[in-house]
Structures are given as C-alpha cells and as structure tokens.
Amino acid sequence: MAAGLSRCLTSRSGGWRLPCPIAVVRVRSRLRSSSSAPEVLSALQDKPRTLKDLPHVSSLEMIYRIVFQGFYKRVHELQIHEKRRYGPIYRDGMRAVSVNTPQLLEEVMRNDDKFPCRGDMSLWRDYRDMRGFGYGPFTVENEQWHNLRATLNKRMLHPKDSAQYGGVISAVVTDFIQRIHCLRQSSPTGDLVTNVSNELYHFSLEGIASILFETRLGSLEKEIPAGTQDFINAISEMFTNSLPVMLTPKWSRNLLPYWRRYIAGWDGIFTFAKVLIDKKMEDIQWRVDNRQELEGEYLTHLLANTEMSLKDVYGSITELLLAGVDTTSNTLTWTLHLLSQDPQIQDRLYEEVSTLVPADRSPSAAEVTRMPYLRAVIKEALRMYPVVPINGRVIAAKSVAIGGYQFSKKTTFTLCHYAISHDEDAFPEPFTFRPERWLRDGRQMPHPFGSIPFGFGVRGCVGRRIAELEMYMVLFQLIRLFEIRPDLTMGELKCVSRTVLVPEQQVNLHFVERPPENAA
Numbered sequence: 202m203a204a205g206l207s208r209c210l211t212s213r214s215g216g217w218r219l220p221c222p223i224a225v226v227r228v229r230s231r232l233r234s235s236s237s238a239p240e241v242l243s244a245l246q247d248k249p250r251t252l253k254d255l256p257h258v259s260s261l262e263m264i265y266r267i268v269f270q271g272f273y274k275r276v277h278e279l280q281i282h283e284k285r286r287y288g289p290i291y292r293d294g295m296r297a298v299s300v301n302t303p304q305l306l307e308e309v310m311r312n313d314d315k316f317p318c319r320g321d322m323s324l325w326r327d328y329r330d331m332r333g334f335g336y337g338p339f340t341v342e343n344e345q346w347h348n349l350r351a352t353l354n355k356r357m358l359h360p361k362d363s364a365q366y367g368g369v370i371s372a373v374v375t376d377f378i379q380r381i382h383c384l385r386q387s388s389p390t391g392d393l394v395t396n397v398s399n400e401l402y403h404f405s406l407e408g409i410a411s412i413l414f415e416t417r418l419g420s421l422e423k424e425i426p427a428g429t430q431d432f433i434n435a436i437s438e439m440f441t442n443s444l445p446v447m448l449t450p451k452w453s454r455n456l457l458p459y460w461r462r463y464i465a466g467w468d469g470i471f472t473f474a475k476v477l478i479d480k481k482m483e484d485i486q487w488r489v490d491n492r493q494e495l496e497g498e499y500l501t502h503l504l505a506n507t508e509m510s511l512k513d514v515y516g517s518i519t520e521l522l523l524a525g526v527d528t529t530s531n532t533l534t535w536t537l538h539l540l541s542q543d544p545q546i547q548d549r550l551y552e553e554v555s556t557l558v559p560a561d562r563s564p565s566a567a568e569v570t571r572m573p574y575l576r577a578v579i580k581e582a583l584r585m586y587p588v589v590p591i592n593g594r595v596i597a598a599k600s601v602a603i604g605g606y607q608f609s610k611k612t613t614f615t616l617c618h619y620a621i622s623h624d625e626d627a628f629p630e631p632f633t634f635r636p637e638r639w640l641r642d643g644r645q646m647p648h649p650f651g652s653i654p655f656g657f658g659v660r661g662c663v664g665r666r667i668a669e670l671e672m673y674m675v676l677f678q679l680i681r682l683f684e685i686r687p688d689l690t691m692g693e694l695k696c697v698s699r700t701v702l703v704p705e706q707q708v709n710l711h712f713v714e715r716p717p718e719n720a721a
C-alpha cells in the first residue's frame with residue numbers, strides 16, 4: 202500500500218504533449234549494401250525504443266495536477282485522465298514507467314523478479330526504525346522477505362488453509378448480523394443503518410483478530426471497546442497523512458502537522474497490536490508452563506513453529522492486522538452500495554443464496570466458495586473499486602522489454618490498476634456493475650490481467666483466501682436476511698483515494714427484512 206502511494210506520486214503527473222507511440226516499436230527493415238537516406242532512416246528506426254522515447258511527465262506537472270488541479274484525493278481518476286493524454290505507457294518525473302492496459306500489466310508481472318519489490322517503502326520503514334519494531338511482509342525485502350513469506354503463507358494462503366477458519370468467521374458473521382438487527386431497530390425508520398463502512402471496519406477487525414489471536418475483541422457488541430475504535434481511527438490517520446508526508450520535504454516535518462499525525466497514527470496501530478500480541482504470549486506461556494497443548498490460532502503457530510524474534514513478530518502481526526481491516530471492509534461497503542443500486546442483480550444473488558443452502562443453517566466455507574454468482578458479485582465490486590487502486594514493481598534483476606520498449610535493470614513500473622480495470626476494451630461499459638462478466642457460462646472471459654485486485658505472483662496478497670471467505674460469508678447472510686436499499690437522502694456516492702479507495706461520504710443503507718417464509 203505504501204509503495205502504491207509512492208506510485209501515486211511518481212507517476213500521477215500532468216503533462217500536455219505527446220501522443221502515445223506504443224504501436225511503433227521497431228520497423229523491421231533490412232539494410233542493403235548501398236547507403237541512402239531511406240536506408241539510414243530505416244537503420245535508425247531499427248533501434249529499439251527506450252525509456253527516453255516515452256511520453257514524459259515532469260515532477261512539477263505532477264505536483265501541479267495533484268495540488269492545484271484537485272487530483273489530491275482522486276489519484277485513481279488521474280490514471281484515466283493521463284491514459285487519455287499519454288496512452289498506455291509513459292514516464293513520470295521520477296522515472297517510473299506507468300502501464301495501464303491489461304496486456305502491459307501482464308508483461309510486467311510475467312517479468313517479475315524472484316524476490317519481487319513494490320518500490321520504495323522507506324516511509325513505512327522510517328517509523329519501524331524510529332521505534333525499534335521489526336519489518337513485516339510489506340516492509341521487508343529480498344531473501345528475508347522470501348523467508349518471512351514462506352512462514353506466513355502457511356495456514357493462510359491455500360484455500361484449504363482458509364477453510365479451517367470457516368467456524369471462526371461464521372461466529373463473527375453471526376455477531377455482525379446481530380449488530381445490524383440492533384442498529385436498524387433503533388433507527389427512526391426501523392431498518393436504516395448509518396455509517397455502514399464503520400460497522401464493516403469493526404466486522405473486519407473482529408474477523409482478522411479472531412484468526413490471528415483467536416481472541417474476540419468485542420467490537421461488535423452494543424458497547425464498542427474504546428481501543429478498537431481508536432485502532433480504526435489510527436489506521437485512517439496514518440493513511441490520510443501519508444500523502445502530505447510524501448509530498449513535503451523532510452526538513453518540514455517538525456514545522457507542518459502531517460508528520461506528527463502520521464507518526465501518531467502508526468503509534469496507535471502498533472500500541473493496539475502490541476497489547477494483543479503480549480496478551481497472547483502470556484497466555485501461550487501459561488499453557489506451556491501448565492503442559493497444555495499448543496495449537497489453534499495463527500500467532501501460536503508462528504511462535505511455536507518458527508524462529509521469529511519478538512521484534513519481527515510485532516512487525517509482521519501488526520502489518521497483517523492493518524492489512525485485514527480497510528481492505529475487506531471497504532470492498533464490502535462498495536458491494537452493498539452497488540447491490541442497493543441494482544435490485545435485479547440483488548434478486549439474482551438472493552436466488553442463489555436462498556436455494557443452494559437450506560434456510561435453517563449457515564453455509565460452510567466450502568459452500569460459499571462454490572457459489573458462482575456470489576463470487577462474481579465480489580469480483581465485479583473489486584473491479585469497479587479496486588481497494589488498492591495502484592501498485593508498483595521494480596524489476597531489478599534484468600533488463601526487460603515491455604510494450605516494445607527496452608528498459609534497463611532496476612526500472613520502476615507503476616501499475617495503474619484502476620485505469621486497467623476500467624479499460625473499455627477489456628470491460629465494455631466499464632462503469633456499469635455487471636457481475637455476469639465473471640460467470641464461466643460459455644461467454645468470453647475478460648483478460649486475466651484486466652482485474653487483479655489481490656496482485657499477482659509470489660508477492661501477491663497473503664490474506665486473499667481469508668479476505669474472500671470473510672466477504673462471501675457475510676454477504677451471503679446479509680442477502681439471505683435483508684434486501685439492501687439505498688438511503689435516498691444521500692445523493693451520488695463518489696470515491697476518494699486515501700491510499701485505499703474509500704467512499705467520499707458516510708454510507709447509510711436500509712436493511713429491509715425479507716418476509717419470514719423466505720428468511721433463514
């Protein structure tokens with residue numbers, strides 16, 4: 202995410218000049234023995250194109266666009282804006298190469314290094330160095346990253362690993378539904394839930410914490426523990442202040458408020474995680490002292506089966522906790538919003554969830570992951586609102602040819618996921634919510650790199666399977682019980698980029714109970 206942010210800055214810039222030369226790569230011509238003007242031209246054209254042949258955007262243009270043209274909170278829209286101006290591949294003022302078609306994205310990802318790198322993570326590392334915490338999966342690089350991922354992947358990455366958390370997630374979903382019941386009942390209309398995103402932040406936090414620590418935080422209870430809301434606010438503070446911290450010079454850190462707020466955000470995040478980790482470790486120690494079996498939660502697995510130092514455990518678990526909150530919650534907010542706008546799609550989803558699992562029981566992890574329309578709805582929501590709208594890769598090991606241009610080692614690429622997943626060739630009517638695009642019912646499937654919301658390859662999202670399971674399970678229950686309707690007083694809902702894509706305003710939704718004969 203931080204690298205994504207740095208990509209925002211390195212490639213999101215303005216400029217007004219060049220048409221895109223992507224189609225012109227090499228003119229294959231043979232030199233004849235006698236020299237003439239056309240032949241010399243031909244020989245020159247035969248030279249492979251390089252970085253310096255790309256359309257170029259300067260740093261000043263970039264700052265102008267972000268600060269003065271109002272793209273500060275809409276860097277995802279700037280991707281589309283710049284794609285129209287410069288074409289599918291161009292260079293920004295920081296020498297990063299922006300790519301914004303599925304084909305180019307595929308070329309970059311297929312050339313990825315053995316130890317992929319998203320880019321400069323120094324902003325995140327500065328905090329850890331300052332406070333003496335270890336690096337987690339986002340911040341560590343090279344061989345060390347590889348070893349860490351080998352450890353973290355276990356019990357998380359494979360679908361059968363995540364299925365083991367089905368029971369834990371199901372319990373969290375039950376509490377969430379209970380909370381929705383309470384909130385709607387206490388609303389003036391009897392069915393309105395206000396600030397749905399915040400409710401979903403609590404759901405996601407409760408979900409990821411119960412997986413990592415097998416501890417219930419109580420953030421779905423009637424009275425929410427103060428610490429959980431503080432943690433959610435701290436994440437928001439850190440993300441919100443990241444962009445101004447990156448835009449302003451280091452020397453201004455003590456003069457402007459952003460750095461202090463950014464650090465306060467991280468302090469809040471680490472303080473909360475550290476309390477949970479320390480508590481769990483005391484519990485594990487007690488079990489060891491009392492010769493009780495050590496099994497169960499993810500953290501126990503890390504501590505019992507690996508050589509991780511305490512410092513690194515703090516670093517990794519905190520990053521996992523952080524990554525597990527804003528991602529699934531915002532995706533669910535967007536999904537519910539989209540469904541509320543389209544009763545037909547919602548009816549079709551209801552038909553699936555109400556027929557494939559008997560009404561008197563909850564679905565298993567295996568059942569929800571087999572529901573094609575449910576999966577398609579989430580996939581389409583992630584296409585329209587990729588929670589990580591921008592990402593990066595530094596291809597360090599070798600020089601590569603991308604889009605017909607030759608790039609030297611260590612070239613940084615900006616992956617414009619928002620523009621790519623709204624590419625008209627890959628997704629006709631890209632701003633229309635159409636889950637059917639993803640159904641394997643004989644239709645032509647979209648380009649495989651058209652929408653890769655969890656990234657790709659060995660550095661792809663470690664929490665993907667857990668995230669999907671959480672989202673399928675809660676969406677299943679919500680749709681089985683309620684018809685989601687928009688709050689007509691809200692007006693058009695826009696999204697803003699706060700490192701992750703979030704709704705610009707508070708989202709309220711009506712959860713209208715379905716008739717009892719149809720409900721669970």
Ligand code: HEM
Pocket residue numbers: 319338339350409520521522524525526528529532588589592654655656657658659660661662663664665667668
């Ligand atoms: C809708 C939910 C989610 C989305 C869309 C998402 C998306 C992403 C993306 C795009 C990346 C970068 C991948 C790349 O560079 O190729 C990533 C990395 C990561 N995600 Fe997620 N994520 C989600 C949920 C989660 C959850 C629930 C967790 C925690 C269990 C998590 C933990 C991580 C971690 C630790 C990384 C860094 C991996 C590394 O650098 O090795 N994510 N995620």
